Amino acid sequence: xxxxxxxxxxxxxxxxxxxxxxxxxxxxxxxxxxxxxxxxxxxxxxxxxxxxxxxxxxxxxxxxxxxxxxxxxxxxxxxxxxxxxxxxxxxxxxxxxxxxxxxxxxxxxxxxxxxxxxxxxxxxxxxxxxxxxxxxxxxxxxxxxxxxxxxxxxxxxxxxxxxxxxxxxxxxxxxxxxxxxxxxxxxxxxxxxxxxxxxxxxxxxxxxxxxxxxxxxxxxxxxxxxxxxxxxxxxxxxxxxxxxxxxxxxxxxxxxxxxxxxxxxxxxxxxxxxxxxxxxxxxxxxxxxxxxxxxxxxxxxxxxxxxxxxxxxxxxxxxxxxxxxxxxxxxxxxxxxxxxxxxxxxxxxxxxxxxxxxxxxxxxxxxxxxxxxxxxxxxxxxxxxxxxxxxxxxxxxxxxxxxxxxxxxxxxxxxxxxxxxxxxxxxxxxxxx
Amino acid sequence: xxxxxxxxxxxxxxxxxxxxxxxxxxxxxxxxxxxxxxxxxxxxxxxxxxxxxxxxxxxxxxxxxxxxxxxxxxxxxxxxxxxxxxxxxxxxxxxxxxxxxxxxxxxxxxxxxxxxxxxxxxxxxxxxxxxxxxxxxxxxxxxxxxxxxxxxxxxxxxxxxxxxxxxxxxxxxxxxxxxxxxxxxxxxxxxxxxxxxxxxxxxxxxxxxxxxxxxxxxxxxxxxxxxxxxxxxxxxxxxxxxxxxxxxxxxxxxxxxxxxxxxxxxxxxxxxxxxxxxxxxxxxxxxxxxxxxxxxxxxxxxxxxxxx
Numbered sequence: 001x002x003x004x005x006x007x008x009x010x011x012x013x014x015x016x017x018x019x020x021x022x023x024x025x026x027x028x029x030x031x032x033x034x035x036x037x038x039x040x041x042x043x044x045x046x047x048x049x050x051x052x053x054x055x056x057x058x059x060x061x062x063x064x065x066x067x068x069x070x071x072x073x074x075x076x077x078x079x080x081x082x083x084x085x086x087x088x089x090x091x092x093x094x095x096x097x098x099x100x101x102x103x104x105x106x107x108x109x110x111x112x113x114x115x116x117x118x119x120x121x122x123x124x125x126x127x128x129x130x131x132x133x134x135x136x137x138x139x140x141x142x143x144x145x146x147x148x149x150x151x152x153x154x155x156x157x158x159x160x161x162x163x164x165x166x167x168x169x170x171x172x173x174x175x176x177x178x179x180x181x182x183x184x185x186x187x188x189x190x191x192x193x194x195x196x197x198x199x200x201x202x203x204x205x206x207x208x209x210x211x212x213x214x215x216x217x218x219x220x221x222x223x224x225x226x227x228x229x230x231x232x233x234x235x236x237x238x239x240x241x242x243x244x245x246x247x248x249x250x251x252x253x254x255x256x257x258x259x260x261x262x263x264x265x266x267x268x269x270x271x272x273x274x275x276x277x278x279x280x281x282x283x284x285x286x287x288x289x290x291x292x293x294x295x296x297x298x299x300x301x302x303x304x305x306x307x308x309x310x311x312x313x314x315x316x317x318x319x320x321x322x323x324x325x326x327x328x329x330x331x332x333x334x335x336x337x338x339x340x341x342x343x344x345x346x347x348x349x350x351x352x353x354x355x356x357x358x359x360x361x362x363x364x365x366x367x368x369x370x371x372x373x374x375x376x377x378x379x380x381x382x383x384x385x386x387x388x389x390x391x392x393x394x395x396x397x398x399x400x401x402x403x404x405x406x407x408x409x410x411x412x413x414x415x416x417x418x419x420x421x422x423x424x425x426x427x428x429x430x431x432x433x
Numbered sequence: 434x435x436x437x438x439x440x441x442x443x444x445x446x447x448x449x450x451x452x453x454x455x456x457x458x459x460x461x462x463x464x465x466x467x468x469x470x471x472x473x474x475x476x477x478x479x480x481x482x483x484x485x486x487x488x489x490x491x492x493x494x495x496x497x498x499x500x501x502x503x504x505x506x507x508x509x510x511x512x513x514x515x516x517x518x519x520x521x522x523x524x525x526x527x528x529x530x531x532x533x534x535x536x537x538x539x540x541x542x543x544x545x546x547x548x549x550x551x552x553x554x555x556x557x558x559x560x561x562x563x564x565x566x567x568x569x570x571x572x573x574x575x576x577x578x579x580x581x582x583x584x585x586x587x588x589x590x591x592x593x594x595x596x597x598x599x600x601x602x603x604x605x606x607x608x609x610x611x612x613x614x615x616x617x618x619x620x621x622x623x624x625x626x627x628x629x630x631x632x633x634x635x636x637x638x639x640x641x642x643x644x645x646x647x648x649x650x651x652x653x654x655x656x657x658x659x660x661x662x663x664x665x666x667x668x669x670x671x672x673x674x675x676x677x678x679x680x681x682x683x684x685x686x687x688x689x690x691x692x693x694x695x696x697x698x699x700x701x702x703x704x705x706x707x708x709x710x711x712x713x714x715x716x717x718x719x720x721x722x723x724x725x726x727x728x729x730x731x732x733x734x735x736x737x738x739x740x741x
Contacts, residue, residue, distance in 0.1 A: 207688025
């Protein structure tokens with residue numbers, strides 16, 4: 001073999017080995033991403049990780065600024081924000097729960113709490129907040145599993161009733177309905193108008209089944225009802241039955257916008273924004289979206305109507321940005337200080353103002369309430385009632401909604417009665433519990 | 434004085450200065466494996482390991498989310514195979530896949546024959562080819578959003594037909610509608626492949642058949658189809674494998690509903706994993722789908738081998 005050929009041979013061999021080595025290195029690098037909770041530095045300072053999906057949803061830099069304030073007030077504690085979209089945060093937390101590498105402080109959705117608590121990966125907050133000197137009587141609500149608090153809602157996005165003023169006026173309805181009968185009459189009057197507007201909109205998509213929570217169960221909660229009995233499913237009780245039969249009545253009257261079975265929340269908002277439905281139950285977070293999309297639309301906010309004879313406090317469905325502490329955290333005291341800071345009257349007011357949401361501290365008042373009539377109305381409703389979302393803290397909450405949604409679809413399609421639908425959903429739910 | 438036994442030098446080494454043949458062969462094999470190593474490692478890490486892990490999960494309970502999982506034998510398989518929802522999803526998948534694939538073939542072949550007609554100029558052929566191939570260029574998410582809007586109760590289809598049909602939300606229509614959307618999205622693949630096949634059929638065969646007195650229809654069945662058969666079989670098997678695993682389109686249009694009329698094996702498995710967080714049962718369903726796909730894959734590979 002000539003020297004030239006030998007060198008070429010060596011060069012190709014070297015290239016092959018180098019490529020292999022690079023591949024192995026790349027794969028190793030992929031598998032060895034840094035994980036785990038915060039650490040103690042040599043000088044006694046601690047760094048805690050806070051994973052949440054809130055930062056990307058807030059105006060640029062505002063959440064970091066709030067955390068900077070915390071760091072100034074608590075020298076020695078550094079907060080490393082791990083921010084990502086909701087879905088990524090969820091995946092990251094579930095993976096972290098399995099591998100024992102959950103960040104110290106975690107943003108939580110109520111639907112995850114039961115699973116995390118059962119796995120023992122999130123800590124009971126009551127003793128931790130007590131040690132941090134925080135009075136938990138200021139909290140609007142606490143999410144408990146087996147009598148231990150695992151999540152505190154930091155801010156709440158409530159779901160009141162939106163009404164299209166123009167359509168209501170055309171239909172001869174002077175004021176937003178306050179009772180179920182008034183609502184059914186108003187929906188019928190709107191549907192009877194010339195044009196293609198429907199009275200109400202009911203998204204029952206099985207891909208995103210939260211319509212069952214916000215648009216179906218809200219009717220039961222608004223009348224002080226419940227779908228649980230001592231923490232167990234109770235779908236066949238009078239509260240749920242009367243709410244579902246009320247919706248079934250409207251379905252039979254054909255006052256619900258078409259396409260319900262595959263409709264999602266964003267479709268619902270679009271139907272309302274374009275003036276194709278007169279009334280909807282929706283998140284307050286969409287007020288600005290509706291205003292931007294259709295500046296000419298005049299609409300009002302009111303409480304979800306209650307049963308005709310109901311006079312008590314009304315439950316208002318809500319979604320939360322919740323917070324919890326990892327059981328594996330080595331710096332639970334620092335983590336509890338961060339939670340106390342975020343739940344304090346002043347910070348919580350600021351955060352709820354940034355998020356256009358309602359505070360998790362009873363004494364906090366968001367600034368937008370002073371400037372905006374619709375938000376003021378909503379805040380009045382919020383304060384007059386109580387946040388109600390019984391899906392929070394339940395196991396596989398989304399699947400429960402999907403199961404009930406599928407049974408209701410089957411009943412509305414005429415394949416079974418509503419009571420049969422509730423009985424079947426009850427059996428399915430009992431299996432999940 | 435002791436005698437040292439000397440090994441005689443390899444004559445080839447002496448003459449050419451090259452390494453002995455055995456060493457050379459070993460070295461060459463080493464080089465070959467060196468070059469193959471990156472691919473083999475990637476295949477091992479990205480294919481073999483996950484597949485083995487999923488198969489392993491299907492025989493355990495409480496996997497991934499709990500640290501204490503136990504071997505449960507075939508219990509997960511019994512649970513999945515006795516679940517009516519699994520069989521409903523299997524039935525829907527079979528309907529969705531076979532109808533989609535059959536219509537893909539008919540439509541793809543029809544358009545390919547039209548485009549291959551000598552009556553169409555080269556420029557028109559290029560324009561029509563691009564036009565007909567358009568659906569193939571969209572991703573599933575775009576197709577889903579597009580058709581959701583087009584077929585919504587207030588959409589353009591109902592406007593043009595002056596109807597208020599709930600194409601995707603009506604339990605009687607939903608499966609047919611998603612199948613139609615999938616047909617629309619997938620026929621260009623058949624069309625482009627079959628057009629290439631048609632253009633490769635020697636003209637002599639058609640001329641010979643014409644001289645023998647064969648009609649257009651006879652030439653189609655006795656010349657065109659036999660010449661296209663290898664391509665058609667490959668396309669049918671590949672499309673069956675792909676369509677039976679369609680997830681994004683179903684999930685984004687109906688989510689498996691209304692009720693369960695568009696539930697496919699893919700959405701059924703997804704819900705087990707990411708709505709129920711039951712990764713053991715999801716792994717079991719995935720292994721069952723793998724076995725079904727494997728039958729098709731084996732048929733495909735055998736067909737390819739036969740062709741070679």
